[in-house]
Structure formats: structure tokens, C-alpha cells
Amino acid sequence: QHAPRMKQVGYHPGRAGAVIASGAILGPIIPPSTNFILLGATVSGLSITKLFMIGLVPGLIIGLCLMVTWFFIVRIDGYKEKIEFKKGEASKIVRDAMPAFMMPVLLLGGIRFGVFTPTEGGAFACVYAIAVCTLYYRELTFKGLLAVSARAARTTSVVMLIVATATAVGWFITSAQIPMQVAELFQPLVDSPILLLLSINVFLFLAGMVMDLTPNVLIFAPVFYPLIQQAGIDPYFFGLLFILNLGIGVITPPVGTVLYVVCGIGNIKIGNLVRNMAPFLIVEMLVLFLLLFFPSLSIEPMKFLMK
Numbered sequence: 322q323h324a325p326r327m328k329q330v331g332y333h334p335g336r337a338g339a340v341i342a343s344g345a346i347l348g349p350i351i352p353p354s355t356n357f358i359l360l361g362a363t364v365s366g367l368s369i370t371k372l373f374m375i376g377l378v379p380g381l382i383i384g385l386c387l388m389v390t391w392f393f394i395v396r397i398d399g400y401k402e403k404i405e406f407k408k409g410e411a412s413k414i415v416r417d418a419m420p421a422f423m424m425p426v427l428l429l430g431g432i433r434f435g436v437f438t439p440t441e442g443g444a445f446a447c448v449y450a451i452a453v454c455t456l457y458y459r460e461l462t463f464k465g466l467l468a469v470s471a472r473a474a475r476t477t478s479v480v481m482l483i484v485a486t487a488t489a490v491g492w493f494i495t496s497a498q499i500p501m502q503v504a505e506l507f508q509p510l511v512d513s514p515i516l517l518l519l520s521i522n523v524f525l526f527l528a529g530m531v532m533d534l535t536p537n538v539l540i541f542a543p544v545f546y547p548l549i550q551q552a553g554i555d556p557y558f559f560g561l562l563f564i565l566n567l568g569i570g571v572i573t574p575p576v577g578t579v580l581y582v583v584c585g586i587g588n589i590k591i592g593n594l595v596r597n598m599a600p601f602l603i604v605e606m607l608v609l610f611l612l613l614f615f616p617s618l619s620i621e622p623m624k625f626l627m628k
Contacts, residue, residue: 343601529570
């Protein structure tokens, strides 16, 4: 929806696709993240609520950094269109948008204060979205709801097929004792937590370039978490780095599943999109290393939100 519209108003197609693709990594770390739920289900003992809370502030940091990057890019490209609103129009826009903006507030508040579990929160968000779209905005008809439900079912079936395939691959990998070999490879670094984290992140980045996020979580989370515990690293902090790193992988060639989705929707050549991804990838990698070397940027907000 966004890529064709941005092209229509004059944005460079590759730039438009790049900023949309780069924003896709916010989904895996900003609540309610299905990837954090998957990680919490894969590694026993992890609180999904804490995983949600530790991803909130880093997600906002990445979003802000992407906005600043886009601010300079559009000026380099010479795009100067401005949209001005009168006071009355601005108030109406804010008022109309308020029900949609309230969904993440109610969702996070409900999870944080124990009104519902993260899984129940997903059901709440679904019901709330349907109610707002049908009763407030009146943009979703019964026929449209059936079509949306059908698309959601197809998307879910694709994800579950990936999960099933990854489980089978994981069984073969386990049978070949590859996880044990990987664990033995990183075992000597347990006494140096920073070096261990750096090494694992390089490994995950390479794995994320050739394999989708879900299979990587299912296969490698059980491998690395015992090492992380031995090294005394905060498991939620590692979970953030783990998902964020693999999230960057989905917008990195050669596999980069999100890149091909954006190319298909926006009718953009893959080479054009990849060239324009460079500044956004650099910014996101810098934020990843910033979080790695300054854990308090994510851990302290989590502790504050969990009080």
C-alpha cells in the first residue's frame, strides 16, 4: 500500500522501498512481537512480558534513527513537498486517529498490569481492531471481514508450514549433532561475555542472511541460551539482540524475504532496492552494536516498566 503511494507522489522507488523494508525490523522487537512469543515458547523460563518490555525502548530508538536518516535522504534527493494543516484540521486528524493509537496503549497496559496474557492480548487486539474498523471508522464490511480472515488464515498457514519445516530441519541438524558442535565452538568464549556476544552476533547475522527468522529461532535459541547462562549474561538482553540481529537478516541479501515482498508489491527491481538499503542497514547495525555495548539502554527501561 505505501510503496505505490510514495512512488505516485514523487519519491524515488528504490528509496521508498528501502525505508519501508528497513522499518520491517521494528515488528520483531516492538510488542506484541510474535517472534518474542516464539522465543519465549522455545526457551523455557523466559517471561514473554519481560521480552516485550525489553524490546519497547530499543524499538523506539531504531524508529527515531530511521526517521533521522530519512530526513537527510529526502533532502539530498531534493524532495521538498510540505503538507500544512489548519488548526481545526489537525485537531480532527488527531481525534480520528485516537482509537487506532489507543490499541497498543491498551494492549501493552493490559499485558503489563496482568489483565491478560500476551497470547490473550493478541486476541484482544484482533477484536479491538475489528470493532474500531467496523463501528468507528466504518471501513470494514462483513464481506471485507471474511476476506481479511481468509488472508490471515493463508498467512498463518504459511508461517506454520515454515515452523513445521524448520522443526524437521532442526531434527536432522540435532541428529547430526551440529548444535553440539556449535556449542563446543563457542564454549571457550564463555569466560569473556562481550567476546561471546560479538561472536554469536556475527554467527547469527550470517545465519540470518541465508535463513528466515523463525527457523533460526527454533534451531539456535536452544543452542545459545545455555552458553549465555554460563556466561552470566542477562537472558532478556540476549533475547533482544538475538531477535534484532535475525530481524536485520530478513532485509539483507541474498535471502532477505522482506526485500522480495517489497519488490513484488512496489514493482521495484531487487538491485535498485538493495543499493538503497545501505544507509538504513548501516544505521540499524550501529544501533545493534550500541545496544550490545550499552546493555542499560534496554535492561533499565525493562526494569522500570516491570515495577
